[in-house]
Amino acid sequence: MPYRSPADEFRFLMDHVVGFDQVAGTNRFAEATPDMCDAILTEAAKLCDDIIAPLQRPGDLEPARLENGVVRTAPGFGDGFKAIAEGGWIGISADPEYGGMGLPLTLATAVNDMMAGACLSLQLNPLMCQGQIEALEHHASDTIKETYLPKLISGEWTGTMNLTEPQAGSDVGALRSKAEPNGDGSYAISGQKIYISWADNDFTENVCHLVLARLPDGVPGTKGISLFMVPKIIPNEDGSLGERNSLRVVSLEHKMGLHGSPTAVMEYDGARGWLVGPEHGGMAAMFTMMNNARLGVATQGIGVAEAAYQHALAYAMDRKQGKAPGTGAIVEHADVRRMLASMKADTYAARAIAMANAVAIDMANATKDPAWEARAALLTPISKAFGTDVGVEVSATGIQAHGGMGFIEETGAAQYSRDVRVTTIYEGTNGIQAMDLVARKMMDGGDAAFALLDEVEAYAEAHKASAPDLAEPVWQACETLREATEWLVDQEMTDRFAGAVPYLxxxxxxxxxxxxxxxxxxxxxxxxxxxTFYIKRILPEHVGLLAHVREGAEDLMALTIDDLVA
Amino acid sequence: MPYRSPADEFRFLMDHVVGFDQVAGTNRFAEATPDMCDAILTEAAKLCDDIIAPLQRPGDLEPARLENGVVRTAPGFGDGFKAIAEGGWIGISADPEYGGMGLPLTLATAVNDMMAGACLSLQLNPLMCQGQIEALEHHASDTIKETYLPKLISGEWTGTMNLTEPQAGSDVGALRSKAEPNGDGSYAISGQKIYISWADNDFTENVCHLVLARLPDGVPGTKGISLFMVPKIIPNEDGSLGERNSLRVVSLEHKMGLHGSPTAVMEYDGARGWLVGPEHGGMAAMFTMMNNARLGVATQGIGVAEAAYQHALAYAMDRKQGKAPGTGAIVEHADVRRMLASMKADTYAARAIAMANAVAIDMANATKDPAWEARAALLTPISKAFGTDVGVEVSATGIQAHGGMGFIEETGAAQYSRDVRVTTIYEGTNGIQAMDLVARKMMDGGDAAFALLDEVEAYAEAHKASAPDLAEPVWQACETLREATEWLVDQEMTDRFAGAVPYLxxxxxxxxxxxxxxxxxxxxxxxxxxxTFYIKRILPEHVGLLAHVREGAEDLMALTIDDLVA
Incomplete structure (x- = not known):
């Protein structure tokens, strides 16, 4: 059964669950009428199902490769990217002044999710472009905006993020790349960057690298880092392409999955770059890019979960085995039913959280209301970590539901699992997300969290009479979480960090x-x-998780390195 | 850091935890003195560390391949297998009459675990041989025993299991392979078998296939299945090798991992075979083989968990990142410490269960005591499912602990995760194990389970005074499990099956x-x-799991196929 984008699922979430009517009610997003949203979802689903999904297997079988310094992409990826670009999907929520559609991020999130389910390794390319577009919109000079945004939004050029260096991963502040002023307003960028997704391709005429580097007077650590636009081909003043910049793809990584997406080591050897944002203000600009990229990565986990679920369901409905009643297919077995139900229930849960996050971001952008900003900030690490954990878990269950066939590559189930594996790692590992949640996102003493828990409890309370079997356990679980949160915000950081992952x-x-x-x-x-399946069978997991949280750090850190080696 | 076999861990488990003194106290295993066990563990560890572990990466990078009908194995695998064979490790618990060492399965389990951690794809070969040896010891005629056992135990020949056919996986009874009497005591075997691990190699002179097939008068289903020995090269009466049999490797699978182990589609075209066990008694013989193979597969999960843990720990101790206190390495971060602690704690738990299972099997073999037999039967599905789940989870956490490096194949962390993935599937999926636990293994009304829970509670009770912080929660968790078990054994099968996996x-x-x-x-x-880490932070997981169990089947099966498709 080929992948089918779940457009109706997004319609339901937007119309009934995550309060999209609030977004559509703002002046900023007044264009996002129900008809417009419906058309967007229909068209995006068509693109994903017909054009993008057929690229999933070729991307794995014929990985991107480096030939004489040129990245050759997987078969069909060039056409696939062009179809995405020509449909306007890269700039769906970009500024109309530069050619974007200016639509809510909630819609972009739905589209990204559907596209990730179709072909993750290709979807990563427009996702990176969207991150760059947003960073430029917020932080770049008008000149840079005018030069780059129209090309990025149209998909004529693509964009990358260059943060990581061999010694500077989660600790970005340790980076060593240097930027020296050239005296003409440009800078000479030198250094090596690793894990650069879609660092190059053979289907667009330019690739625009946003690179973190340190100016000569930059202090050590994150406060001395600046952000630069470093294009592969330097644009002339009239916008035409000029000379080749001093940067190159050194090598491509051999990865567990996501083979269609070239992941490069990049070398900058005095490459010309232009400052984006203020001197030494690189981290703030990078955070803009990363925050929404985190929601974008959440869509990757959720989209792959959807595709892996559809794939496993089709197999379970087709595969005859044993004395199954009814249709005689394995879907009739209680344990297979349990696997499929858990996959579907968790995919819905992760997707609803991500969509609620997107609504919060849209509302924050439209209203500048600090409460919405805090809600958006709170939900981002939860969306990213849970969405990608669900991607990993659902695709693993998908393999299991296939039995022996799950381990055979031709089946396709294994690819989902291999591809999605990186999503719990990049854009900040899920451990980093959890630490962000219990530290930065609770610097308000937990106000944003408590506001959300209030909302949950009020809803559950209001529906206890009409659906006691479901509303009561949700209220109770929320209350247990509230108590754990009240405890958590009173703890030292080490105690918070020790239980951060189970807390998230x-x-x-x-x-x-x-x-x-x-x-x-x-x-x-x-x-x-x-x-009912989720609330009665899956939700109780919170009890064990919160017991873990409330142990704090003492016993954990008492387990010394010597203990671990023993 | 290279892999180091955890011989001391087995010494501790045998001396202090799983009651190996009972095994050593039997007449049958009187040779298994402390000195003997110590020497075995030391020698096995040396072999695994020095000879087998270096084959792990080559097995992945240069997979076994089929060339003109001949299986070419990965570089070094032939020498590795010979070293295992010459050390006598294949027949460690085999009958001394045919060249085995006759030592307890507990020791073999320890050795298999260490070898799996060194190189899973090679270890699978002697593991399959051990299963075949055991099946022959229990079910074969003296002629077959005399012809095959010395060669299998010495490692001159290898053995395989042929159960699965395209339409007959978990439902073995659906198989279609046929056996026609040749009139000379042999049978003509015809049919196709799939997923045949180590179906052929280029380093032993013969490969012995145990094949399930149906005699002309075999009834449909499992009761009409017989087991046959079908050698690649037919031995002459004097034991020398004679003519090539009519069987062939049709193709090798492209798998997610375990690339060093050739997994074949086999075709039998009137191949000569000899009955093992009575006509139509194939399933009983197969179950002998499978039961201990299940414990063997448990060692695969646990061994890989050990190796993945060592690998991640070495990285975490070496990798400097961020403002980590102490050594400055990421192991100082609370969340990394949590990951490593959970890996180590779960590996220990799974290993202790598997070793207790092996002790129960040894005691059952030595004493024929039905209580030990019931204990062994009860623990087998738990060892297999939990041991392999731990293998999958710990290797996944190992990737996570590596950050971006985890996704890069050269690191080696991804290989553990890809290799071990099949262990939750083969030898009966973990769902099948869980169904076995709640159905067949509880046909006694739960007596074997309650006897074990009595033991746990008595121990916890006896130590409440000396270690209240730890003994009390173990007692309480066991009591909650007892209540769930009492409920479970009163339920219909569908209700048991719905919660079988969380129950296990x-x-x-x-x-x-x-x-x-x-x-x-x-x-x-x-x-x-x-x-302390395990009991306070991980054990509470049982609460959510048992809540799931006690929901039974009703709500789950109410979720229709249409619901899943919606």
């Missing part, structure tokens, strides 16, 4: 319960049955 | 708590700290 997951579990509860009350009987 | 995992969690508690009380301060 428990938070996601409770939010999943909330959005399933809404689906049960707003949707049809199918949604109610799925919500 | 909860059972393993509690057993893990028990063996950690023993370690805390019998071992040093390091073991106590690790036990």
């Amino acid at each position: 997951r428990a938070f996601a579990r409770v939010l999943g319960g909330y959005y399933h509860l809404i689906a049960a009350l707003e949707g049809d009987a199918t949604r109610k049955r799925l919500a | 995992r909860a059972f393993a969690r509690v057993l893990g708590g028990y063996y950690h508690l023993i370690a805390a009380l019998e071992g040093d301060a390091t073991r106590k700290r690790l036990a």
Whole structure:
């Protein structure tokens, strides 16, 4: 069964669950009428199903490769990218002044999710472009905006992020790349960057690198870092392409998956670059890019979960085995049903959280209301970590549901699992996301978290009479999370960090319960049955997770390095 | 850091945790003195570390391949296998009458675990041989025993299991392979078998296939299946090799991992075979082979978990990043410490369960006591499913602990994850193991389970005064499991099956708590700290799992196929 983009799922989420009507009600997004959203989802689904999904296997079988310094991309990827670009999908939420559609990020999030399910390694390219577009919109000079944004939005050029160096991964502040003023307003950028996704391709005429480097007077650490636009081909003043810049792809990595996406080591050897944002203000600009990129990576996990689920369901409905009743296919076995139900229920939960996150970002952008900004900031690490964990877990369950066939590459189930594996690592590992949640995102003493928990409890309280079986356990789980949160915000950082990962997951579990509860009350009987599965069987996971959280750091850090080596 | 076999861990488990003294106290295993065990573990560790572990990467990079009908194995695998064979490791627990060492399966389990950590794809070969040796010892005629056992035990020949056919996977009874009497005591075997591990090689002179097929008068289903020995080269009466049999490797699979192990489609075209066990008694013989093979597969998961842990720990101790205190390496970060601690704690738990399982099998073999037989039968699905789940989870966490490097194949972390992935699937998927636990293994009304839970509670009760922080939660978790078990054995099969997987995992969690508690009380301060981590932070997972179990099947099966498709 070929992949089918779940456009209706997004319609349901937007119309009934995540409060998209608030976004559509703002002046900024007044164009996002129900008809417009419907058309966008329909068209995007068509592109994903017909053009992008057929690239999934070729991208794995014929990986991008480096030939005499030129990146040769997987078969069909050039045409696939052009179709994405020509449909306007790269700039769906970009500024109309530069050719974007100016639509809500909520819609872009839905489209990115569908595209990730179709072909993750190709989808990563427009996702990187969107991140760069957003960083430039917020931080670049008008000259840079005018030169680069129209080309990036149209897909004539692509964009990358260059943060990591061999000694500077999660600790970006340790980077050594240098930027020396050339005296003409440009800078000479030198250094090596690693893990550069889509660092080059053979289907666009230029690749624009946003590179973090340190000016001569930059202090050590993150406060001395600046951001530069370093194009592969330097544009002339009239916008035409000029000379080749002093940068090159040194090598491509051999990865566990995502073979269609070239991941490069890049070398900058006095390459010409232009400052984006203020001197030494690189981290702030990078955070703009990373925050929304984190939601983008969440869509990668969720999209792959969707595709892996569809793939496993089709197999389970087709595969005859044993004395299964009914259709005689393995989907009739209780344990297979359990696997599929958990895949579907978790995909919905992760998707609802990501879509609620997108709504919060749109509302923050449209209203500048600090409450929406705080909500958006709070939900971002949860969306990223839980969305990608769900991608990894659902694709693993997808392999399991296939039995022996799951381990055979031709089946395709293994590829989902290999491809999505990186999403829990890049854009900040999920451990980093969890630390962000319990530290930076709770510098407000937990106000943003408590506001969200208030919302969950108020909803559950209001529906206890109509759906006691579901509303009561959601309320109770939320209350347990509240108590753990109250405890957490009073702890030292080490104690918070020790339980950060289980805390984030428990938070996601409770939010999943909330959005399933809404689906049960707003949707049809199918949604109610799925919500019942989640709330009664999956949600109780929070108990063990929060027990872990409340142990703090003491016993954990008492386990010394010597203990670990023993 | 190269892999180091954890021989001391097995010494501790045997001396203090799983009651190996009972095995050594039997007449049958009187030779297994402490000195003998110590020497075996030391020698096996040396072989694994020096000879086998260096084959891990080459096995992945240069997979076994089929050339003109001949399987060419990965570089070095032939020498590696010969070293295993010449050390006598294949027949460690085989009958001395045919050249085996006759030592307890507990020791073989320890050796298999260490070897799996060194190189899983090679270890699978002697593991398959051991399964075949055991099946022949129990079910074959003296003629077959005399012809095959010495060659298999010496490693001159290897052995395979041929169960699966395209339409007959978990449902073995659906197989179509045929056996026609030749009139001379032999049978003509015809049919296609799939997923045949180590179906052929280029380093032994013969490969012996145990093949399930149906005689002309065999009834449909499992009761009409017989087992046959079908050698690649037919031995002459004097034991020398005669003519080539009518069987061939049709193709090798492209797998997610375990590339060093050739997985074949086999075709039998009137190949000559000899009956093993009675006509139509193939399933009983196969179950002998499978039951201990299941414990063998458990060692695969656990061995890989050990190797992945060592690999991640070495990286975390070496990798400098961020403002880590102490050594400045990432192991100082609380979240990395948490990952490593969970890997180590779960590996210990799974290993203790598997070793206790091996002790139960040894005691059952030595004493024929039905209580030990029931204990062995009960623990087998738990060892297999939990041991391999731990292999998958720990190797996944190992990737995560490496950050971006985890996704790069050269690092080696990804290979552990890809290789071990199949272990939750073959020898009966982990879903099948869980169904076995709640159905066949509880046909006694739960007696074997309750006897084990009694043991756990008695131990916890006896140590409440000396270690209340640890003994109390273990007792409590065991009591919760007991209540769930009492509920479970009163349910219909569908209700049991719906929660079988979470039930098995909860059972393993509690057993893990028990063996950690023993370690805390019998071992040093390091073991106590690790036990504290497990009991306080990981054990509480059982609450959510058992909540899932007690929901039964109703809500799950109410979720229709239409619901899943929606």
